Amino acid sequence: MAERIEDYALLGDLQTAALVGRTGSIDWLCFPRFDSASCFGALLGSADEGRWQIAPATGGSSTTRRYRDKTLILENEWETATGRVRVIDFMPPRGKAPDIVRIVEGLDGRVEMHTELIMRFDYGSVIPWVSRPDDETLLAIGGPDALVLRTPVELQPHAMTHAAHFSVRAGERVPFVLTWFPSHHRAPTHVDPERALAETEAYWLEWMDGCRYEGEYPDAVHTSLLVLKALTYQPTGGIVAAPTTSLPERIGGVRNWDYRYCWLRDATFTLLAMMNAGFTEEAYAWRNWLLRAVAGDPANAQILYGVGGERRITELELDWLPGYVGSQPVRIGNAAHEQFQLDVYGELMDALHQARTHGLPGDDHAWSLQVNLMRFLEGVWDDPDEGIWEVRGPRRHFTHSKVLAWVAFDRAIETVERYDLDGPADHWRRIRDEIHEEVCREAFNLELNSFTQAYGSDELDASTLLIPLVGFLPPDDPRVLGTIDAIQRDLTRNGFVERYKPKDHNDVDGLSGGEGVFLPCSFWLVDALLMAERHDEARALFEQLLSITNDLGLLSEEYDPGEKRLLGNFPQAFTHVGLVNSAFNLSHHQGPMHQRPKRTRN
Numbered sequence: 280m281a282e283r284i285e286d287y288a289l290l291g292d293l294q295t296a297a298l299v300g301r302t303g304s305i306d307w308l309c310f311p312r313f314d315s316a317s318c319f320g321a322l323l324g325s326a327d328e329g330r331w332q333i334a335p336a337t338g339g340s341s342t343t344r345r346y347r348d349k350t351l352i353l354e355n356e357w358e359t360a361t362g363r364v365r366v367i368d369f370m371p372p373r374g375k376a377p378d379i380v381r382i383v384e385g386l387d388g389r390v391e392m393h394t395e396l397i398m399r400f401d402y403g404s405v406i407p408w409v410s411r412p413d414d415e416t417l418l419a420i421g422g423p424d425a426l427v428l429r430t431p432v433e434l435q436p437h438a439m440t441h442a443a444h445f446s447v448r449a450g451e452r453v454p455f456v457l458t459w460f461p462s463h464h465r466a467p468t469h470v471d472p473e474r475a476l477a478e479t480e481a482y483w484l485e486w487m488d489g490c491r492y493e494g495e496y497p498d499a500v501h502t503s504l505l506v507l508k509a510l511t512y513q514p515t516g517g518i519v520a521a522p523t524t525s526l527p528e529r530i531g532g533v534r535n536w537d538y539r540y541c542w543l544r545d546a547t548f549t550l551l552a553m554m555n556a557g558f559t560e561e562a563y564a565w566r567n568w569l570l571r572a573v574a575g576d577p578a579n580a581q582i583l584y585g586v587g588g589e590r591r592i593t594e595l596e597l598d599w600l601p602g603y604v605g606s607q608p609v610r611i612g613n614a615a616h617e618q619f620q621l622d623v624y625g626e627l628m629d630a631l632h633q634a635r636t637h638g639l640p641g642d643d644h645a646w647s648l649q650v651n652l653m654r655f656l657e658g659v660w661d662d663p664d665e666g667i668w669e670v671r672g673p674r675r676h677f678t679h680s681k682v683l684a685w686v687a688f689d690r691a692i693e694t695v696e697r698y699d700l701d702g703p704a705d706h707w708r709r710i711r712d713e714i715h716e717e718v719c720r721e722a723f724n725l726e727l728n729s730f731t732q733a734y735g736s737d738e739l740d741a742s743t744l745l746i747p748l749v750g751f752l753p754p755d756d757p758r759v760l761g762t763i764d765a766i767q768r769d770l771t772r773n774g775f776v777e778r779y780k781p782k783d784h785n786d787v788d789g790l791s792g793g794e795g796v797f798l799p800c801s802f803w804l805v806d807a808l809l810m811a812e813r814h815d816e817a818r819a820l821f822e823q824l825l826s827i828t829n830d831l832g833l834l835s836e837e838y839d840p841g842e843k844r845l846l847g848n849f850p851q852a853f854t855h856v857g858l859v860n861s862a863f864n865l866s867h868h869q870g871p872m873h874q875r876p877k878r879t880r881n
Contacts, residue, residue: 281306281322281603284526284845285829288344288353291509292370292377296522298322298849299368301341303334303355310424310459311377313512313519313586314539316401318426318459323525323609324601326395328403333366333381333455335359336391336444341366346831350483351505352476353831362388364447371475372482373513376467380475381455385447394455395442396434400424402597402611406439417441418466425462429469430455491557492859494866499825502832503855504556507549510852512586516564517541517572518549519586521836521848527606528794528837528847535606537613538836538848540592542583543569543623544667545853546630552859554637566634570645573627577655580627582620582669583613592616618665619674624656625683625690629749632690635698646700653691653702657710660684661717666733667742668778676734678722679742685714686749715751723758729765730758732779739770740779741800744807754810763807773840774823776800795837795846798824802857809864821861834858 282300287307290297295315298307306321320328334341334357341355352369363386370379383392398407400421407421417428428434432453434441447453454472486508492500511518524537546569553562572588573580581590594614602609631645666677688711695704721734722743732740743762747754770777775796801824808817828834829845834854836847 280325284835284847284849285833286340287322287829287833287849288346288368288831289351289506289509289522289833289850290353290368290370290379291351291522292373293509293511293513294373295370295377296509297370297379298523299353299355301344301355302332302339303341303366304330304332305368305379306330307523308379309522309539310426313510313522314537316424317403318398318400318424320399320403320600321397322523323603324403326397327399328600329397329399331394331396331457333383333392333394335364336393338393344830346502346505347480349487349501349505350480351509352480352483356386357390359388359390362386362390362449364390364392367476369476369479371470371479376458376460378456378458378470378475380470380472380479381457382472382476383447383453383455385449385451387449389446389448391444391446392453393442393444394432394434395440396428397440398426402600402609404599409436409441420462423462425460425464425466426457427460427466428455428457489557492555492863492866494862496821496825496862496865499828499832500556500859500862502828503858504552504558506833506850506855507552507852507859508558508561510850511561511564512541515571515587516561516566516568517584517586517588518545518565518852520545520583520853521851523848524611525606525609526603526835526846526848529606529839530604530842530846531606532794533606533608534794535602535608535610536615536848537594537611538851540583540585540613540616541568541572542853543573543580543630544582544620544626545856546626547633548856548860549852550630550633550637552856552863554633554639555863556859559637559639562634562637563639566630566639567642569627569630570642570648573652574644574648577652580623580652581616582618582623583616590616615665615669618669619662620666620669621660621662621664621677621680622667622683624652625686625749627652628687628690632694635694646694646702649691649694650702653687653707656684656687660710660714675732675736676721677742678718678730678733678740679745681714681718681722682743682746682749682751685711685718685751688714689750718751719758727765728758728761730762738779739765741766741770741776741797741803742778744776744800744803747810748803748806754807754812759807760811763804763811766804772796774820775838775840776804795839797837798834798851798854799836799857802854802861805861806864809861817861818865821865824858 287298308319309315321330367382405421407419521538525535528534594612596608600609663674695702730743732738778797833850835845835849836851
């Protein structure tokens, strides 16, 4: 059975990622891209779906583990009755072929070790044909995929697995290098593991030297930025939401989604996290990915795309996989790409506005694309949609969707006025004011003294915390303060924020069962409290959020306060983006730096 989500560590090579548990087992790895089929899939089932374990023969979890300072080089250490041993795991930033390197280092005495390699392609459904070209090489081929393992340890076949026992003494280092390549190609040349280790460490240290965060939470911010970099698909600049699929939002539940894609909704906050931290090259690449992905008919803009900008992301259920701790179905692909989500236009316009404001190099086609997006939005902003939470129930007039439509027109107007670009600013201003008046009239519930999930609804929704953050209303507006209070009173568990109240047979999201608290929303509450000048509350919540990171500083999408365990896909980019931005905002004691409200309306 897979380990607890928080027991995993992330490795990455800027094109794909692996999860390594405390038991020394790599239980999740997709080659060659984030969204490729897995070759190690034990995370969503059992060892039969593929894994690679290196640990003391006595078994058990590592005694201690850490990332080397400001890198994603993982060091797991075990202390046994006969000695101490360290396993160093990393993925060198991608050259031509993806590698995962593991070095077993003896620290004290002598430790008997065991390794078990179970290779399964296509999410555990394909058992490869394995040969041994020489004494230090295993070659596995199955369909289009091939893996080559190079190590001085001789693994023996047994029951469709390969295993070996070996010993390591103090001062000894035993390397293992696993490389993927297309099965119709020759195996890639040998990788020198020690040289790869030195180069990988140098890469991460050089990259982190560019960080300009100087606040009170450097370790948390640095780790979060490493996660964001690791979840970036280097060839295109796209950033995936998470490297995993179908980790449940409730153990045993059905809310299991594939997050190995790029969501436009994350664009603004991700750009701000990167730009504020000094990583303009990554922000520039992400902005350019956005422009390429949405190019074409604005009516066909999607909420999510593949890492290369792919639009067709068909959702399938893999019925042969039992799921994480029995949580089914296991899904690949994501049908949300077919939904109409109005807020995407606001996210796009705001992201491109922030890019200009922060001085990213211009793009000749960006404004033309934006004008076309606005022309389309003029005709659809008052339509119902599926909303920020990608509900699978009926479309509604969701408050957040309308607020983000307002954002789109607001940023378009500001771009015309600030940068002297050509656009019908007066026409957009009339629409912006119409949206504003409608939202304040239809989405505010006097009885609750709060904005609600949708027009005419009596349900709270954490997305309304964004109202002051995007400048729709000032942070001291009584309706904003009432919304914050209502969410704190009725939409939190143990201080953490829920997205909304999912219920069995919920007619809003079309799914049964509940979920954990939603960590990005909790960071939104931190920011909203800061803007309301409630600094002590904001800091307390932020530090409460830091307290639930795993020992390596990683966070998933959700958390179960009762069971005290992480839930959902892991690690989650949007959660770490929220952490970075809230840390910067706390450092300035003034709320979000990027979208200060400009006026009071209605």
